[in-house]
Amino acid sequence: VLSKGGFEKIAIADPKAAPYGLAAVESMRKLGVYERLSPKVVTGSSITQAYQFVDTGAAELGFVALSQVVSHKEGSRWIVPATNHTPIDQQAVLLKPGADSAAAKAFLQFLKGPEAKAIIRRYGYEVR
Structure with missing residues (x-):
């Protein structure tokens, strides 16, 4: 095309x-x-x-x-x-204002787990 x-x-x-x-x-x-x-x-x-x-x-x-x-x-x-093309590297980070937030820390942990990785892959992204 x-x-x-x-x-x-x-x-x-x-x-x-x-x-x-x-x-x-x-x-x-x-x-x-x-x-x-x-x-x-x-x-x-x-x-x-x-x-x-x-x-x-x-x-x-x-x-x-x-x-x-x-x-x-x-x-x-x-x-x-x-x-x-050059790889597109996408990341999640915990910013200083959220450093003491239990919810922010839990969300970051969730993103590292198998359930979130499966969702991320389902939408076409690679997970390392």
């Missing part, structure tokens, strides 16, 4: 501010289509806005997070090979 280019607009997140946007540009470059497609790129301020462009039809396709479309039955998708 990307190499044929038979579409008007492709949505991505801002590559200067969003890791998903940078991964989209890297992936298109690796596929050798970025220069040709760059005039068709519409840039959202975030991955959420890029998804909104696709969801509303403002863009025919886009690079979005798998978690945004994993439960959708309609449409089509292509999971970008991890080797096409």
Whole structure:
């Protein structure tokens, strides 16, 4: 689809501010289509806005997070090979204001457990 280019607009997140946007540009470059497609790129301020462009039809396709479309039955998708872009490392941290919060500490412990890891995987993310 990307190499044929038979579409008007492709949505991505801002590559200067969003890791998903940078991964989209890297992936298109690796596929050798970025220069040709760059005039068709519409840039959202975030991955959420890029998804909104696709969801509303403002863009025919886009690079979005798998978690945004994993439960959708309609449409089509292509999971970008991890080797096409720099890894996107996402983490949870406990900030100083929450350091004494039992609930915050319990939530962080939950995130490290098997139940949370299964949920995270279900939405398309890798867990280390």
